[in-house]
Amino acid sequence: MGPPLKKPERIKQQYSLASRESEFEAFQVCKNEGIGVLPWSPLKGGLLTGKVKRGEKPTEGRVGWVASDESRKMQSHPVWHETPDRVFDVIDLAEKIGKKYDRSIAQVAIRWVLQRDVTTSVIIGARTLEQLDQNMAVNDWSLTADEMKQLDDASALDVNYPYLTINLFNADRVNGCTNDYYVAF
Template structure:
């Protein structure tokens, strides 16, 4: 698998990442183990997780498999802090205490002494300088190598990144994670320009439009899909509208012409979009993951990219200005 630098920092990762949101829940441990092994065998190393995933179970599984199946050095572990129960109802808490408590628990569950990429899971109500001071403390202690943010909008990224770069010795933010796909291009308006300006890489989640771009919902909602499950149907429903169906139809037509699957076309569009470091794959089965990993030798023709741009919102402004360093 080809590698990319995360923004302007010294960390490099494979150009596809593996997401673990369903591990410990809809994805059983034996399947998670197979997914992790298949991903690493294909040259992948970026594993994205969080304390909130499976109530910590996703991190526990990764920690277990690093002892039984893989070496710690085989993986670039990206986890998060600031979203979870924290002893009460689930919610956002980006205070120094909550973040550092999350870090301590993540290190224990992952059975490691450091996190490669530690991310603030969401913008919170705690003073920003307190949140960012927790990152500095974790990096200075050696528990964290690099830091980033998740689900921040443009001005939030700019404010946080500028604060960290204002004083020598603060831990610079190197990445931002947000939803980005042919069905969700809002990141191009403010998030991508902010990341690019501050030398940060983009780690898109749901590059397949929450599974809708695979085409599996074209004739209804399969019972075994996320949309067919009561606890996840809310996640898929926003993309089951008329506009989304038109986009899925266009992706399917492109896939037919290229002898690829719709999922592969949708992933390739995101993978090679300007500013993207590594889309995070939320595959729930080895078959799904294998299909996506098989995209490694492929690139979409420029004419297909332009057509998909036009159908889903218009030209990609960064693309028209020339390539952004990955």
């Protein structure tokens, strides 16, 4: 037999205001086991930058690249017309919050990911130095607990089977690993 498996200190997961599926199981396990999450694609392939508009076919970025040939569609860069209205509502809310701080939609989206209690950092991508500078400028401000809740509520996914049933039959149980906590900086 080989050496015992080392418990991972962190996992990498796609996670954003437009992609919260990991919260149903993976993040609960991570919280329970003390494993941090290093999210990737916090802007969902450019969808959460504000460049993609509701009802308008994009022409730039990864989402525009997929719009020109939908066979390129992947989880990290979706087809724009399949994007749920909920995501465009989140973009509108992020824009409103961003104006309060003189920040971009992308900066609000990255800041939200960074303030999640399970995340340790975030993997960002940038095509230009300007994008990198903008994405890195998220460390000198924070979202309030109320703003985090607004973004949570707007981006919440429908709870389907089996999670709906699990929640129903375990409503009287308390599991601290299933609660969402924010980190204030």
